[in-house]
Amino acid sequence: MLPKKFRLLLFVQFIALTLLLTVVNVNAQALDVFKGEKGEIMISGGTAHIPVMKDAARNIMSINPNIRISIAGGGSGVGIKQVGEGLVNIGNTGRTPTNEEVAKYGLKMFKWAIDGVGVIVHKKNPVKSLKKIDLIKIYSGEIVNWKQLGGPNRPINVYTRDEASGTREVFWEKGLGKKTITLKANVVVSNGAMKSAVANDPNGIGYVSVGHMDDSISPVTLDGVNPTIKTVKDGSYKISRGLYSNTKGDPTGLTKKFIDYLFSPEGQKIVVENGFIAVK
Amino acid sequence: MNRLGEISVTFFSWLCALSLVAALGTVFVFLLFKGLGGMNLQTIFGDTNAWDALTLRKAVFNGLFPAIVGTILLVIISVVMALPVGLAAGIYLAEYGTGRAKNIFSLSCDILAGVPSILVGLFGFSLSIFLHKYISQNIYPCLLISAASLSFLVLPYLIRTTQIALEQIPSEDRLTALALGAGRLQNIFYVLIPRALSGIVSGVILSIGRCAEDTAVIMLTGVVAMAGLPQSLLAKYEALPFFIYYISSQYTDMQELQMGYAAAIILVGICAVLFVAAFFIKNRLVERMLFRI
Amino acid sequence: MISRFEHLIEKSFLAAALWSMALTILIFVFMLILGLPLFREGRFFSLLFTPWIPGEEQFGIYPMIMGTAAISVLSLCFGAPLAIGVSVFISVLQPGRLGRWLKKVVVLMTGVPTVVYAFVGIFLLVPLVQSFFTAGSGMNILTASLVLALLIAPTMILIFSGSFENVPISYCNAADALGSSAVQKFVYVILPYSWRGIITGLILGAARAVGDTLVALMLAGNAVAVPGSVFDSARTLTAHIALVTAADFDSIEFRTIFAGGILLYLITLIMVLTVRFLSSLKKEASP
Numbered sequence: 001m002l003p004k005k006f007r008l009l010l011f012v013q014f015i016a017l018t019l020l021l022t023v024v025n026v027n028a029q030a031l032d033v034f035k036g037e038k039g040e041i042m043i044s045g046g047t048a049h050i051p052v053m054k055d056a057a058r059n060i061m062s063i064n065p066n067i068r069i070s071i072a073g074g075g076s077g078v079g080i081k082q083v084g085e086g087l088v089n090i091g092n093t094g095r096t097p098t099n100e101e102v103a104k105y106g107l108k109m110f111k112w113a114i115d116g117v118g119v120i121v122h123k124k125n126p127v128k129s130l131k132k133i134d135l136i137k138i139y140s141g142e143i144v145n146w147k148q149l150g151g152p153n154r155p156i157n158v159y160t161r162d163e164a165s166g167t168r169e170v171f172w173e174k175g176l177g178k179k180t181i182t183l184k185a186n187v188v189v190s191n192g193a194m195k196s197a198v199a200n201d202p203n204g205i206g207y208v209s210v211g212h213m214d215d216s217i218s219p220v221t222l223d224g225v226n227p228t229i230k231t232v233k234d235g236s237y238k239i240s241r242g243l244y245s246n247t248k249g250d251p252t253g254l255t256k257k258f259i260d261y262l263f264s265p266e267g268q269k270i271v272v273e274n275g276f277i278a279v280k
Numbered sequence: 281m282n283r284l285g286e287i288s289v290t291f292f293s294w295l296c297a298l299s300l301v302a303a304l305g306t307v308f309v310f311l312l313f314k315g316l317g318g319m320n321l322q323t324i325f326g327d328t329n330a331w332d333a334l335t336l337r338k339a340v341f342n343g344l345f346p347a348i349v350g351t352i353l354l355v356i357i358s359v360v361m362a363l364p365v366g367l368a369a370g371i372y373l374a375e376y377g378t379g380r381a382k383n384i385f386s387l388s389c390d391i392l393a394g395v396p397s398i399l400v401g402l403f404g405f406s407l408s409i410f411l412h413k414y415i416s417q418n419i420y421p422c423l424l425i426s427a428a429s430l431s432f433l434v435l436p437y438l439i440r441t442t443q444i445a446l447e448q449i450p451s452e453d454r455l456t457a458l459a460l461g462a463g464r465l466q467n468i469f470y471v472l473i474p475r476a477l478s479g480i481v482s483g484v485i486l487s488i489g490r491c492a493e494d495t496a497v498i499m500l501t502g503v504v505a506m507a508g509l510p511q512s513l514l515a516k517y518e519a520l521p522f523f524i525y526y527i528s529s530q531y532t533d534m535q536e537l538q539m540g541y542a543a544a545i546i547l548v549g550i551c552a553v554l555f556v557a558a559f560f561i562k563n564r565l566v567e568r569m570l571f572r573i
Numbered sequence: 574m575i576s577r578f579e580h581l582i583e584k585s586f587l588a589a590a591l592w593s594m595a596l597t598i599l600i601f602v603f604m605l606i607l608g609l610p611l612f613r614e615g616r617f618f619s620l621l622f623t624p625w626i627p628g629e630e631q632f633g634i635y636p637m638i639m640g641t642a643a644i645s646v647l648s649l650c651f652g653a654p655l656a657i658g659v660s661v662f663i664s665v666l667q668p669g670r671l672g673r674w675l676k677k678v679v680v681l682m683t684g685v686p687t688v689v690y691a692f693v694g695i696f697l698l699v700p701l702v703q704s705f706f707t708a709g710s711g712m713n714i715l716t717a718s719l720v721l722a723l724l725i726a727p728t729m730i731l732i733f734s735g736s737f738e739n740v741p742i743s744y745c746n747a748a749d750a751l752g753s754s755a756v757q758k759f760v761y762v763i764l765p766y767s768w769r770g771i772i773t774g775l776i777l778g779a780a781r782a783v784g785d786t787l788v789a790l791m792l793a794g795n796a797v798a799v800p801g802s803v804f805d806s807a808r809t810l811t812a813h814i815a816l817v818t819a820a821d822f823d824s825i826e827f828r829t830i831f832a833g834g835i836l837l838y839l840i841t842l843i844m845v846l847t848v849r850f851l852s853s854l855k856k857e858a859s860p
Contacts, residue, residue, distance in 0.1 A: 042420070042516065044504075054506060058341050061508065065339055070507035070516040087412065087420045157710040162816055163627050163826070183624065183636070183798035186710055186806045189816065192530030201703070201710045214532075286756040293666055296658025297675060303723055304682055307693045314696070368589030376586060387849065388594040394841045395600060396784030398811045399834050403600045405818060406607055432600075435593055465579045493686030496786040496811070500818050521688045528692050528791060544689045555684045 030264040044072040045079020045092030047190035048209035076166025089255045094166030111242040112262040114277040116210035118227025119220040127151040129221040141182035158185040159206035170241040211275035315541030350517040355491045362431035370442025393436035401500035404429030421502035424513040434487035445479025478562045485558035495521040608831030632829040640807035645782040652722035656729035664737040682727040691791040694720040715803045717793035729778040736770020786811040
């Protein structure tokens with residue numbers, strides 16, 4: 001038998017472990033449904049959703065290594081196409097799928113978060129507030145220099161998203177009133193890319209998901225309203241959108257469990273932790 | 281040409297040589313400077329214990345391990361798919377091809393080698409959609425499709441190096457076995473290929489390097505930002521070059537950027553090792569052959 | 574007597590060669606088939622000259638053609654002189670230890686992954702360009718061309734060097750015997766003789782520049798406007814294909830990238846045929 005000291009240590013460790021497991025178990029109830037499951041979930045689409053997807057996937061895969069979740073970006077357009085064609089199980093969108101899209105693919109939509117789209121500039125840019133009419137002129141190419149807005153004498157570098165982006169769609173519709181975006185704008189392919197582009201360009205201006213905003217860039221007050229979670233929630237910031245996960249037809253099996261997980265208290269906690277607004 | 285002209289040409293030439301070396305040096309020094317600090321177990325395995333990750337007991341989330349494994353698997357599968365075809369076609373061109381036919385095959389090989397890699401990726405993508413629609417709903421862009429597309433990409437290199445290696449065998453060695461009564465195939469397999477082995481192997485290594493570094497093809501055929509270790513050939517996967525591309529525009533904090541630098545160093549390291557290995561193998565094999573004879 | 578088995582193996586060699594040829598053709602045919610709707614509606618040629626504004630149902634690839642042209646030409650302008658200078662160094666001025674060492678360095682450069690060059694370009698070159706030329710974001714034609722030049726230079730250097738060293742030794746000896754210096758030998762003997770090799774190198778370098786995706790995707794900004802200056806953001810055909818394929822694969826928007834693909838394939842084809850033609854020209858004895 002082991003010497004007395006070790007036995008005591010072992011016993012203490014055993015108690016501690018049991019306590020730990022109980023505590024962890026209480027919090028992991030939502031993940032229990034994934035125990036004993038096996039299979040793959042393929043997700044693609046909106047880039048704003050990716051941090052939430054990653055956290056959820058990590059939790060699920062840690063508890064059950066037999067489940068494989070793969071996450072790709074591409075933008076809302078990609079999400080819809082790929083889930084519609086059966087290439088992925090879940091297609092994320094940062095905009096509501098259109099009636100044609102729903103009809104064509106038989107999509108079922110699930111909104112698990114609310115987000116906004118805010119305008120951002122470099123931290124050192126003195127221009128931190130804009131009128132909507134000016135924003136439209138900047139993006140159409142009418143205003144080309146920061147000095148026209150009270151800033152330094154520097155050309156404005158406009159950044160926009162690619163065509164598949166739901167963020168772009170929402171910004172264009174609600175922020176620009178569907179006015180044209182200049183062809184000369186630099187194109188970036190995700191929310192993350194937009195953030196790092198503007199963070200590295202003192203003369204840049206772009207738009208990004210409110211949940212993605214951090215202190216690497218400065219948000220721009222639009223018509224007197226700051227783009228924050230609070231203003232999106234109470235409706236004073238108008239450029240808002242839901243974060244959707246869409247499936248082709250009703251979700252079944254593992255996919256259904258994943259979507260239910262997003263709506264569970266634990267899932268909604270992940271949503272809030274990533275800077276979005278919970279729907280429940 | 282007067283003295284001034286000569287001096288300026290010489291000066292220009294030296295300037296170019298120095299600029300080239302300086303540019304390459306800057307790239308390497310910059311990478312090492314920014315990335316060496318991040319080369320630790322955490323960058324590769326994230327928060328998971330290294331032993332658990334290597335024995336596949338736990339998944340790695342914040343590390344480069346899945347991407348490294350993805351790249352390795354990709355390379356192995358592509359080369360396995362391309363090697364037999366490349367070898368066989370190279371043998372045909374060197375030993376059996378004649379005149380016009382040889383010219384045409386050779387031309388098509390050059391064209392394939394010159395096709396932009398994005399078009400090969402597009403072809404692979406279209407192929408996967410085609411297969412998905414008409415053969416099986418289970419086929420998506422995945423590891424297998426990417427590996428197949430990469431094999432198409434490196435096929436011309438394998439064919440060419442095999443062909444050249446075989447053609448460079450002096451005619452005396454070519455005829456010896458035949459004179460002793462061996463059949464054509466026996467000659468090829470027992471005499472010619474062993475003699476051309478160093479050339480063939482360096483071609484294989486060149487292809488391995490090409491598969492490891494290519495990004496355009498895999499971008500369109502199945503690589504994703506997060507997938508863990510690929511469970512099957514029909515699964516999505518991660519890869520180092522895609523990780524570097526993806527993180528370069530979408531890093532959210534300095535730690536992720538550090539991982540990008542580390543990934544770049546690892547990728548360059550892999551390619552450098554392959555290069556040196558090719559050089560070594562070429563020479564050692566040649567020595568071995570000489571001693572056997 | 575050749576056994577049946579051996580016959581089979583020999584047939585399989587032929588099959589492999591046929592398969593590789595079929596592949597080359599198949600890639601082109603796939604693009605033609607998938608782009609068929611474009612031909613039917615007669616849109617193919619108009620696509621080559623109209624802008625890309627999907628919001629207004631315009632899917633022309635003209636801006637991307639200009640982007641490819643601008644970046645390729647500029648990168649050749651940077652890369653070709655560099656390549657010639659280095660190959661003169663290796664083959665003519667310092668054919669000894671120094672030249673051999675430099676050649677090894679050049680071969681090493683061909684092994685560095687494209688994505689790594691582009692990555693370093695983003696974090697080292699872009700801020701530099703941004704601070705020197707405050708006209709833009711640093712992601713423009715100039716930056717992309719500089720990095721692309723570095724990428725295509727090694728290939729061109731090796732081809733140039735090879736053709737310089739292929740000049741018959743008797744010519745070089747004759748020049749030396751007449752007392753010419755290395756530079757004189759290069760300008761009056763080597764250069765005229767190896768013009769074919771130089772053009773081949775330029776064409777292959779151009780092919781590499783036109784076909785490269787990653788450098789342009791990561792460094793040129795990807796704007797869809799026809800570029801007006803080297804400080805403008807631009808998009809190449811290759812980057813365009815990468816960006817749009819990620820987005821869609823059924824609509825007319827997607828099919829237009831096959832127009833770009835067909836164009837790229839034809840450009841590559843012409844370049845390869847030209848190189849072949851050049852090498853088949855009988856070598857005349859220089860007077």
